[in-house]
Amino acid sequence: ERLLTEDSTLHLCLACRNMQRAEAARSALLTSHPDAHVQLLHLDVGSVQSVLSAAQEVKTRYSKVDFLYLNAGIMPNPQVDINAFFKGLFSRNVVNMFATGEGLLTQQDRINSDGLQEVFATNLFGHFLLIRELEPLLCQAGHSSRVVWTSSSNARRSAFSMEDMQHRNGTEPYSSSKYASDMLSVALNRHKNSQGLFSSVICPGLVMTNLTYGILPSFFWTLIMPIMWLVRIFTNTFTLTPYNGAEALHRLFLQSPESLDPRAKYHSLTSGLGTNYTQPRQMDIDEEMSEVLYSKLIELEKDVRRKLVMKNSDKNTRG
Ligand SMILES: NC(=O)C1=CN([C@@H]2O[C@H](COP(=O)(O)OP(=O)(O)OC[C@H]3O[C@@H](n4cnc5c(N)ncnc54)[C@H](OP(=O)(O)O)[C@@H]3O)[C@@H](O)[C@H]2O)C=CC1
């Protein structure tokens, strides 16, 4: 909605897994921008086959892609550690606890039909595969393109292990997947800037969406809203509405790729008085580690492609 307000001639493609919701979003956009070009595309970013089919469809519809917003993300079965919350409330770490949720949340992950951990597959690997498939449209001579990852302040180095990049063994797959996306963005810049592709990372702040309503019920968030406005004075990360949360996405759209800091996370922030702004903050990333992650993802990509070919040929011989 904000991008169309900026440039009503944009050609938008909403890539969604739920076509009913996608159609509703398209209708809403056409209500405020009746002449807008808004297309829909079916994409389940957590499924390898769906990513490959969607990318194929993009290649038939478009000759280039200028911006790729990688926003889809999940946090399944979140649990809040109440004891840690009250302990944190009376500690020196209280502001950081509200800004990042550090130490407060665990999730229960599962294995998807591709044999991958679902959070890793959805929040990281599906997006990676999409970029790889769309490289011909993103990397074109004399043209610069942008990839923007919706990461999180909850991304934490200590939640990620290179030996277990899918986070099969831990209880913080969300934090791990978001830290991995931060590292991948840094690696993508190193590998692809020379081909005109620039990657950035944003954090929307704490926003009231289906994701946060999965952590605590919506009536509870409504009840504690006055407390949240109060907390906003100390952290500015409680953006609360999707409009405020989109501030950094909007700002990056207006900024030239050369002026972006590849090692910064761009945070949407809202002041106590309700003013929105974007602030770049340095990420805790090790270049060598990001390179290792990039190589491991390329290996995994080869592996899933091989498995998919075998699965499809099995189906053909049986069918
Ligand atoms: N809310 C917050 O406080 C914060 C959110 N974020 C990040 O912001 C992003 C957006 O989340 P938010 O709006 O809060 O949460 P929502 O759950 O409201 O939205 C998530 C979106 O991702 C889509 N999605 C999830 N899985 C898939 C999939 N497999 N294929 C395609 N689309 C999928 C959902 O589609 P569907 O409608 O079909 O469910 C939905 O549109 C996420 O990456 C999240 O991690 C980061 C920091 C804070």
Ligand SMILES: CC(C)=CCC[C@@H](C)[C@H]1CC[C@H]2C3=C(CC[C@]12C)[C@@]1(C)CCC(=O)C[C@@H]1CC3
């Ligand atoms: C009084 C009050 C505001 C209580 C809520 C306590 C916690 C449930 C929240 C405090 C910080 C929040 C937070 C998130 C979830 C809810 C909290 C832990 C996120 C982890 C949600 C997803 C993200 O990507 C980042 C958020 C950081 C802050």
